[in-house]
Amino acid sequence: MDLTNRRGIITGAGQGIGRALALEFGRRGGHLLLVGRQLPTLTETARLVASAxxxxxxxxxxxxxxGAVERIAQTVASWSVVDLLVNNAGNVRAGRLELISDADVHSMINLNLTVPILLTKTLLPTLRQSGKGRGSILLNVASGIALVGMPFYSVYAATKSGVAQFGESLRRELIGTGVHVATVYPGATDTAMMTSQNAGAELGWGRRPLDDVITDLIAALEAGEHEINTAPEGRRAMQQLNITDPMAVDAALAPDLEALELAVRDHRSI
Known part of the structure; x- marks a missing residue:
């Protein structure tokens, strides 16, 4: 997969994985629409991309x-090519389900799941048209939690599992159209989104450096992969066990539930 000179959109581009991906595509000569909620962080991403x-x-x-999705579409309507869409924007609120407000539930579902679906739906004709030749890229950022549902992340897991299945279904729908649909499953990554989460390696939440995650992601995209797992080996063992013996995962997590709840109950990016 040729990643050079891409013209496209990255949501959640002000920090973390979104900013890092903007830099990677910028280094390859990309022209990017950076979408996010905060002008200062987007401006900094733009500065870094320009330097790259x-x-x-x-x-x-x-x-x-x-109207947000429509405004994005209007912004790129004059572009001759739109051959990249990265659905990265997302938020999280952890904790016991009964303690999470209805507003936070709706916020996660709307941003993490509804927005990627509607934005993809709106831009798909353009991606398909632009994909004639070397192909367009649609990259959806899911989560390792879509592969192993973790306690106190039930709503977040539901949204990220939805993103993963959306990508899988759409990939099969778009076979032969020139649109390369890829889904990435990052594990716990050292980004600003994790600053309010206090679970460490002792609870199975060891964080990978952002640069390592992005290196793996870009290499997988260039190799033409569709399902991109950036989790460390230890977490992959749990992912495999969750397929073959999910009750064993339950048993492994049970002794540390109280400690895990204390560590993640303030995890919030909304």
Whole structure:
């Protein structure tokens, strides 16, 4: 898969995985629409992309608000090519289900699941048209929690599992159209989104450096992979066990449930 000179959209581009991906595509000569909620963070991403050799436009947008998807489409309507869409924007609120507010439930579902579906739906004709030749890229950022549902992340897991199955189904729907649909499953990654989460390696939440995750992700994209797992080997063992013996995963997690709840109950990016 040729990643050079891509023209496209990255949501949640102000920090973390979104910013890191913007830099990677910028280094390869990309022209990117950076979408996010905060102008200062988007401006910094744009500066870094420019230093790396790419070009950008900025759109400050709360993607959950009415008309947001349409405004993104309008912004790129004059582009001759749109051959990249990265559905990265997301949020999280951890804790016992009965203690999570209805507003936070809706916020996770809207941003993590509804927005990627609607944005993809709106831009798909353009991606398909632009994909004639070397192909367009649709990258959905799911989570390792989509592979192993973790306690106190039930709503977040539901949204990320939904993103994963959306990508799998759409990939099969788009066979032969020139749109390469890929889903990435990052494990716990050392980004700003994790600053309010206090679970460490002793609870199975060892964090990978962002650079390592992005290196694996980009290499997998260049290799033409569709399902991209950036979890460390230890977590992959649990993912495999969850397929073959899910009750064993339950048993392994049970002794540390109280400690895990204390460690993650303040995890919030909403």
């Amino acid at each position: 050799g790419g070009t950008t436009e900025i759109l400050v947008e709360d993607l959950t608000q009415p």
